[in-house]
Every structure is written in structure tokens, then in C-alpha cells.
Amino acid sequence: MIIPHFTLNDFLPVMPVGVLMAAAIVLMLSEVFLTSTTRTYQAIIAALASIVAGGIAVNNAFEPARLVLQGYAVLDPFSSWTTAMVCLGTFLAVLLSAGFLKHRNAERGEFYALMLFAAAGMSLLSLSAEFITLFINLEVLSVATYALTAFLRRGPRPSEAGFKYFILGAFAAALLLYGAALIYGATGATKLVEVSAALPAAFAKSPALVYAGLGLVLAGFAFKVAAVPFHMWTPDVYEGAPTPVTALMSAGVKAAAFVAMVRTFLFLVKGIDPVIPFTVFSLLALLTMVGGNLLALPQRNVKRMLAYSSIAHAGYMLLGVAALFAPKLVEAGAKVGVLTATPLTGTAQDVSVAVYKGLLFYILGYTVTSLGAFGTISALERREDETRGNTWDLERFAGLAQRKPGWAAAMALFMLSLGGVPPTVGFLGKLFLFSAAVDAGLLGLAIVGVLSSVIGVYFYLRVVVYMFMRPAPIDAPAPFRHWTTELALVTSAVLVVGLGILPGTITEWFSRVGMVFGH
Amino acid sequence: MIQTISTSHYLILAAALFCLGMLGVLIRRNALVVFMCIELMLNATNLTFLAFARERGDDLGHLSAFFIIAVAAAEAAVGLAIVISVFRARGTVNIEEIQSMKH
């Protein structure tokens, strides 16, 4: 029997998770032991916990990449930065929730506890290096978000959204797990490092088993990141969930699932013809970029439009993933029609560094922007309208600039950032990601990406046009004001502009060599 | 002539169960049945893990099955709570009637 021997070093990557979990438990117990009527302190505890956890994660990001906990987890800058961004997203989402829940008289410690549990699941997901660990962390994150989605039990929408999310999420997890079981059967291992060592032999022996396993794992992840054609749950779930939860889902859940997917497939493609992963990810990227933007085009419901837009943004990130697999393809000298990768402009090492930088910066930019956008929407929602279903109609934004210039300016900023207009963080994210894709030789896909984001600018600017150029309706709702909501929106707005103008040290940090363990 | 049950028998059974579960999720209309089909998929996965573990004689697959059972129970608790809240809000568990959001 192997007797595990762990040092404090092994627990370094899970320290942020420990903080989040401890705070979550404190919040749950505070709900049953304290009977204070004001509950803003719960939001403050949750926000502080996410700041502390994020700080530890940033500190971890400067540790060298290595395997920890007997190979069940990795400690590398890629996962630590993801954890930090998840914590940033959770911090903003918690602040948004405080005002949102107060307005609905539904402030509960459990809500914040579930958010922190979800954040812990996301952080763990980004550093899992073993299939069962991966599955458990995926479920920690998913179960918490199912409960959050159905948390507000007024009206049919939240429970409906929660149900859809639950069914498709559980379905995706089962697919992923079955794929993992098949890969375990083929290789006899569940740790990614061991799987990747055993894969070439297993592939020679039983290719069908490996292909089936890889396909199922990919399908599971594709559901989680909402890639077209596995996206159909996204609009309904995003629309029905409480808006701060939608914000957390669009930023954190997606980022964590993305990072886990990248990590898993970097290990799993060993010994396989490099054309296959490249083609699959390019196709997914193509469909998701174009599909997400086209589906968002006719939406008058702003929340639903943002849901489709989050699909499109997943597409841009998938473009980065495809770019990661391109160098291998060129080394093998393969050609695959329209999606052909042309020879690289730099070395494979340069390309992957650029891609990781692009991916992380994009995730960071999308996190702050989408939290800001959903946050503005959440402040404009009126509780009374939830049953009527026009809560998020474009008309609601008409004339906002005359009534509340500050709010309108912030929303305009977030829309421009989503559309990728300078000088916002959204523009820089797209610039880094697309130029990395071009360096990797994906000229065709990058052009498709740029063109589809031009479509995107149309529907983002439409919101701006409504806010600044349409007269306000008589019964226009005033934003619900709460200091936490305003703090969150100001923070996001500052980050959107600040990171857009002075990305400086952050991009240097993101482009450190040895970003990802084993790559 | 007595034949022993080989790993492939278990695997075929597990694959059949998994496909039944998957079909059920896709075509059944009762929320509770869909829910049970998801449990069926997870249990088929368990069977696959155990069959491979039996063939190889290692305990990794058994370990996995343990964790999957625990996670499935937690998932079932939240899932059932959601189904109940759907029923309270709508008075039905028919999936086709649970469609209030328009595209």
C-alpha cells in the first residue's frame, strides 16, 4: 500500500478553495444561528473571502508549474490565474447579489454560500489533473449553480431554468464520465499524466475505445462551455436565472470549464493524429463564433442577447484552443482544406505562449465586462415585471442616458467592450487572441472571427443607440440603487477601461514561460 | 458447456444501459423519468468502471465507483428539489408544458 506523504507545499493550490469553503460554511451557519435582520454583513463576508482567496491565488501564480497531491492536481500559473479571475468574478457577483436580493427581500446566507461553493468548484476544476477529481469538482460547481439558478422561487421562470440547467448539466457530466470510464478501460489510469503516457499504446491496441472516450469527454466539456451545437440550454438558463447568477455563470463557470478542457485535451491528444483535435476544435470554434453572433442578432431581449453573446465569446476562446493544436499539425505537415494551418511565423513555443496570454487575457476581459453588463441589467430589472416577461426588452433601455447618464455610460462601456471596440479590455483581448491565432497559422479562422465580431458590434451598439438616441417611455424604471451594486459596477467599469489602456504588467505575467504544466 | 461472463458482457450491458438512459433523457416527457434516466447513465458508467477494474484487477475503478455514487446522491438531492419546485410553480412535470421562454 502506498502511504501518502503530503507536505504543506501540496496544499498550496487548494488554499484559496479552503478559504472559500470555510467562508461558505460560516455563512450557512450564520443563517441558522444569527437572527439579525440586516444581512448585508453576509455579502461582506463573502466578498472578503473571495478577495482573500484571489490574493492567495495571485501569489500562487508565481510558483513554478508542478504536479501536487500525488498527481491528482497541478499547481501552475494557468490554474492559479484562473482561480484569481474566478475569485474576481465571484467578488463582483456577490456585490451585485447583495443589492439584487435586498430589492427582492430574499437575502439569505445560503445564496452567498452557494456562490462561494460554486467558486470553489470552479477553482478546483481548473487545477484537476485526474478524471474522478475533475468529475467531482465539475459537480461541486454544477450542483451549486443548479441550486442558485432555482433559488428565487417566485414565478415559474427560475425553477424552469434550474430544471433545464440541471437536466443538461447532469447529462453532460454523465457523458464526460462515461468517456473517462472508457479511457480508463483503454489505459488503466485516470490521472491525466499516466493516461497520456499510456495513450499511444492503448491507441494502437483499441483505437475505437479511445476515440469513443475522447469524443464523449469532448461532448461533455462542449456542453459546459456552451459551444455550438451543444448550446441550446444556454439562452433559457441564462434568461431564467437570477441576473447576478447569470453573470457568474457566464464568466466563472465558462472560464473554469474552458481551462479544464484545455488541460485535459493537452494531455489526451498524445499519440493521436494531430489533424483530429485541430479539426474538431476549429470546427467547434467556427460554428460557435458564427452561430452565437447570428443567433444574438434578432434578440430584443437584452438578457437573452447577452446569453447568445456569451456563446459567441466562447467561440473566440475556442479559436485560441484550436490555435494551441495548430503547431503540432504543421510539424506533421498535414493539410486540411479550408481550415488549413499555414506555416508558423514563430516557434511552437512562442505560439503557445501567445495563445495562453490571449486566452487568459480574454477570460479576464470577458469576466469584468460581462459582470458589468449583467450587473447593469440586474439593477434595471423590476420585480413586478418578472411574470410579464418584458423585463429585459430593449425598450427598457430607451432614454437611459437622459435619466441616468452614469448608468448609461457604464452600460455603453460594457457593450463596446463586448463588441471589441478600443480602448476597452474587450478590444485588447480580441487583439491578443486573434493575433495569436494568426501566428499559429489560423488565418482563415481568424478572419471569420473578426467578421463575426463585426456582426456582434451591431447588436451591442443597438443597446447604446436605444440608451442615447431614443426618448424614455413614461413608465421607465429607475435603476435600483444599493451601494454594493454601484461598487461592483464602478469596479468593473474601471477595470474595463484600465485594462484596456494599460494592460502592462498583467500581460507580462500572463506570458510567462512554463504557464501550463506539461506543455 | 459453461461459459464465464467476460468483461465484454459487462461492457455491452453498461453501454446498453447508458444508451437507454441517453435515449430516455432525449425523448421522455416526464421530468421524473428524465431524472431517473440520468441516474441510469451514471450507474452504467459505474458498471463500466467496475468491469474494467475487474479485468485489470486494480482498485482504481472501485474507488471511482464510490465517489460517483456519492456525487450522484448529492446531485439527486438538488435535482429532486428542483423538480418539486417546478411542480409547485406549474402543477405539472411534463417537459413539453415547461416552456415559458421564447426564442
Place this chain on the structure above:
Amino acid sequence: MQSWIPILVYLAIASSVGFLMLGASRVLRVRAKDVPPTRELTYESGEEPVGNAWIRFHPRYYVVALVFILFDVETAFLVPWALNVRALGRFAIVEMIVFVVILLLGWVYALRKGALKWQ
């Protein structure tokens, strides 16, 4: 393949017996002109059945059952731990204490929340 033939024959005979009996009773049965209401009832050893079989159980059962299932399944982790705890030593004991304490906190939450109260 040879060894499966007896099973197929067995299955064929078993299912044909069922169909034959149902078919025979359909052909041979006496058809009543008017159906007495008692004939439609479920046969319960001569007693008249009371109520409907499809009653809705009270949500209380559901909450208690769920809490039970969760703790029940978590307990399953104790068995492999107990079998190996001697070999694993102090680390395993600390780990299990952490696990049980977290579960206990969950239990305290459920208790204080009133999930276990039958009222």
C-alpha cells in the same frame, strides 16, 4: 453459440405459455351483459380498497429522506477507511476527522433549519 439454443427454446416456450393462457381465457370466458361496479376494483384479499394508490406523499418525507440519503452515502466512505486506517496512520485519522466535522456542520445546519423536525 450452440449453448444458447436451449435458452432460446426456453424463452420461446415460456412466452408462448403466457400468450396461450391469456388467449384461451379470452376465447373461453363468459361475457357479462352488465358490468357490476365491484368487478373494476383492485382485488385486495376480499377487502374493499380504500383511497387511491397514487396519493401524494407529504413533502416532509421527502426532506427527511433526502437528508438521510446524503448522510447515508457519505457513510459509505467510512468502511474502506476503517479497513485501512491502521496501515495509513495519523494522516488518515486527521483526514477523516476533517471529513466528519464538515458533515457534522452540515447536520447542525439541517437540524437548526428544522429539516429534521416532524412538525
